Structure formats: C-alpha cells, structure tokens
Amino acid sequence: MVQYLDPLLIMGLVLNFVALGVSRIRGVINAVAAQGVLLGAMTIMIHPAIGVRGVLLVGSTVVLKGFVIPRLLVHAMREANIQHEVKPVVDYMSSLVLGAVGTGLALVFSYSLPLAEEHRHLLLVPASLATVWAGFLMLTTRKKAIMQVLGYLVLENGIFLFGLLLLEAMPFLVEVGILLDLFTGVFVMGIIVHHISREFASTSTEHLSELRE
C-alpha cells in the first residue's frame, strides 16, 4: 500500500500551506486536524500488519489529533472570542513563500542525507522536515497564542512523520506516553490561552512583553 503514501504526504504538505496562509483560526484548526487524520492513515499505509496494538495506537492518534485536540482549541477560541490572527510578524504571502522555500530545501537536502536503502525513494523524510519547518514558522511569526499552539502541533506532526520510519523502535507504551504528553500540553496551553484572554481581553501574545531586558 506504499504507493498511496506519496499522495497522502502531498496532501499533508498542502495542509502546511493552508495553515501558513490562512488567517481564520477556525480554518487553521481544521487543517491541523486533517493533518492528524492523515497521519493515522499513513501509519497503516507504511505498516499494514501492525496488529491490535497498532490499530489501537492509530485509532488513538486519529481521535486525539483529529478530533479531541481540535475540539479543545475551538472551545478555547470561542471562550477567548477570537476568530482571526490579526497581524502576524511576517505577512501571509511571505510566510507562504518562506514555507515553499523551506519545502524545496527539505527536498534537496534529504537527497543528500545518508538514508537507508529502503527509504531512499520515499517522500516521507522531506515531508517531515518541511512540516517541522512550517511549524517553526508559525511558532515564531504568529502573535495569537492559539496560533502558536497550532504551530507547535504542526511541528509535532512533522516529528511524528519521521517517527513513522521507526515504528519498531518506539514501543506501544512510549507512543502512548508521547500522545498523552501532547494532549496534556495542549490542554495546559488551552487553559493559559483562556487566562491570557481574561487577563488582557485579547489572546495576542503582544501583551506578553512586560518581562524584557
């Protein structure tokens, strides 16, 4: 089923650009959620015979990344009463261009990486690096706290993609632990987003500038 992997990866990459180029927070949440569901599907493409534990893992990944966490973020968004990123540090057009440049470099760079023979023709490694890059861009250029959380999720998705190469190395328990940490992390961040909005009547991290040298 590996032949279906590349189209899925390309869809995942397209979603990076949606996340980078859209100002409506709801739209970005949907893109990140769709990416989470894709990740689950990809796991099955790469490891068709993963057994009951694997199916459970894929199931929990999809439920968590595709539904629970997005729900949580939509809730936080409503609580904070915000719909749009206001003015990112780097505007949308430039973020898209930077994203595209990063994706191109990831493609070129991963050809020169000393990958194992069986991974040489997969799009997985460049897609992973490009997604990590997109996550970084969102983290550093967005001002809304909730957008930064979404950037963190995109970054995490990129790392997850690389992890697909090594499902054997990551035992079930550790995978569950990672997912749990991710969930708790977003949960705690969601709570803080709520506090930021209550404290400043906005969730822009611009207000968080009192502590400077």
Added chain:
Amino acid sequence: MIYAIILLPLVMAVACIALPSDRLRPWLLPVGGLGQVVLVGWVIAGMGSGPPVTGLGGWLLLDPLGKLVLGFLTLFFFLCSLYAPGYLALRLDRPNRMFCANLFAVQAMMSLVTISYHLGLMWVAMEATTLASAPLLYFNHNARSLEATWKYLLIGSVGIALALLGSFFLAYSMLKAGLESTLVFDQLVRDAPDLSAPWLRAAFVLLFIGYGTKMGLAPMHTWKPDAYGEAPGIVGTLLAGGITSCAFLAVLRIYQICRAGADADFAREIMVFMGLFSMAVAAVFMARQRDFKRMLAYSSVEHMGILVLGVGLGGLAVYGALLHLINNGLTKGVLFLSAGNIHRAYGSKVTDDVHGAIRRVPLSGSLFLAGFFAITGSPPFGPFVSEFTIASAAAASGQYLACGLFLTLLAVVFVGMGATILPLVQGSPPEGSPATSFRDSLSTAGPIVLMLALVLVLGIYIPPPLESLLREAAASLEGTR
C-alpha cells in the same frame, strides 16, 4: 521496588487533591518528601554493589549516574518541602491544592527521568516535568506570571520536541547501520561503535539543543529569567536545582552514547563551547541586573554552563561537574529561598528598593550573602571545591585556553553579582519603604540554614559513600570504551 519510587509521590499527589484543608495540605509535602528519602535511601543502600535494580523489562534501571542524581533530587526535594508549610501559611490568599499536587507530580517525573533506561520513556518523563511545573509558575495568577508561564511552556515544549526528533534520529542511526532500531539505552551504548556516524552526530546536536533548552543553556535560556523571576521562591529552587539537573542527566545519557561510539571529541567540543558561551552570556546580563530574582536566573545559566563545560573537558573535570551538580543545586536552594524571603520582607525585588536586608531580615539577609559567596566559588563552600576541580583538571590536561576563560568568567561573574548583592544586603533599609509584616522565622529560614550547612560540609568533607558514588558515576562517563 523501583516502581515505588515513582508511585509514592504520585500517591501523595492524589492525597493532596483529596485533602480539603488548605491549612493542613502543605504538611503533606515534608511527610511525602521524608517518605521518599527513606524509600530511595533504602533502595540505594540495599543495592550495595550488587546488580542494579531494574523494571519494565530493562526500561527502568538504576545505574551509578542515576543513583547519584536520584539520591540528590530526593534529598533536595525534601529540603525544599520543609520550606513549603511556612511559605504556604503566608499565602492562604491562594488555594494550594493544585500547587501541592503538582509539586509531587514534578518529583515523580524527575525520579522517572533518573531511572529511565529507555530514551523514549525519558523523553516522556522530561516533557511531563515541564507540564507539571507550568501551573506552579502561575501560582500568583497575575499578568507577569502568566507571561512567564507561557514562555516557559512554549519554549520548553518546542525544545523538547526537538529532543524527540533527536531521539528518532538516534533510533534511525541504528536502522541505517542494519541493526534493529531501538531506544533502549544499554543497547544503544553497546552498539554505539556501529551506529551511523552522521545520524548519531545530528542526533547529538538535536538532543543537546532540546535538553539544553530545558537546562537553560545560552542561547536557549530566554525563558529562564522570566520563569525564575516570577515564580515563587520554592518553585524557582525546584527548577534551578531539580529540573535542570534532570535535563543535565539527559544530556549526559546522550554523551555516554557518543562516548561509547567514536564521536566523543565531536560532542566534547560542542559542550566546551556551549558551556563557556553560557557563562559569558550570564556574565554580561548579570552585571546590570536590577531584579535580584532575575539575576539568580542568570546565575543558573552560568552554572548549567559550568556543568556541561566540566563534562566536555573530560578527565577529573567530569567528577568535578557531577559534584557541582549537587553543590549548585543546594546553593541555588539557599539563594532562591532567601531571595524569596527578602522579596516578601520588602514587597519588591528591584534592587533600587531593597537595601539593608541584613537589618530588616537578619537571618535571610545573611543567608543570601553567604549563598552569594558560596555560588561564586569562595572557599570554604562546596562550589569552590567543584569549580577548583574543574579548573585544575583543565590545566592538568593542557586545555589552558578553556581553563583561562573559565577562571576569567568566574571572576567577572563574581564582580557583577557582588555589585548587585552587596548593596542589597548592606546599609540600612531605604526611608519610606513600607515594612511588611514578614519576619524571619524557623519555618521560613530553618530549611535554608540546613541547605547552607550541607553546602559548607561539602566544601570541607565529602562523605565516603558519596565519594564512591561520584567516582562510579564519573567512571561510567569517562570509562574505557
């Protein structure tokens, strides 16, 4: 038995949530802390020189390095917990249910880091310390602590995400070498010579940046002044002495793998450079710091730099670095807790408002002053011994440049820190500064005296069991390949 080390603090965390009284709850902290001291002491003493205690099919294992850090953290947490009832009794304006529960959760996860022999599990535990400690930072529930918490959580999580990518690279380096990919630590060390070198190097860099962010090495330290500046003293203590030590242990684990492979020099060069760089950044920012709690954060950056520098220098300096882990942790406890008391006595932590601390709070002021002399490496305190060991090891192995820079930076820090601290404790309290009702008492100063006593003892005499543990742990880092 090994499971109990993690379960006991977790049970205590549940007990904290269950107990309804804000007044009684803080007393669970010293009780749980003491229980853990007894338990860990019993496990470590019971092991003797026999086979290590293991669990979860080899994923949990208490080796000499783990024993050293776990033993220190357990004692350190207990000393901090002695301070908690006195502090929280002054802070009955805030509910402390989640505060106490989270303190225990942090202890459980720190303990898990020290006994993890699976790098994935260690990652999970390390990230969990971040998540469990974030609400502690936000204890004061004001705008500034909110900002600090947000930075801490986001920068910490991103850093640690990079460490996860590094862990994956490490597993991939096994796959590439044609081995079965795993993240079980002793298998990685055993197979290290065969690992794919480029992937191993990339893994080291990412893991070093990731866990280095948690340690607060420059230039990944930007969360630190905010977090330490806004957190209650006891939380700052736990971060500066506990969680950063855990992150240092994680760095050491990766170094052990590089060392077992052929890449020790690569790793050591990075560590020496980053160590000196952190010290330099700290020296610059400490000099004109107007907020004395933020200044302590830069001191923490400096000492994290000394730790990785010591390991990077190799030889006897590794022993010095491990000893410094303990000395730094305890001394940071003295400084953060007494700074917290001074903050409370003046209602300000800006150096313009705070003068004559020795007059207003004689005990806390003197302890703060003694802590300053200790942390800057003045004899007869413990940090003098560990810093001297590192410097002389560097000179003995012919690394004169690193040794010279190390000593110069220590001197600069001494001057910079002294310029802030001496006016703060000396002189008389400024006119018109409102005297708060806070005065030194046994509950808020006693634990600090205990910590300072230990720092003093370590400067004069290292007990034989600690000495042998330090030697064993250093040998596991410097041992033959």
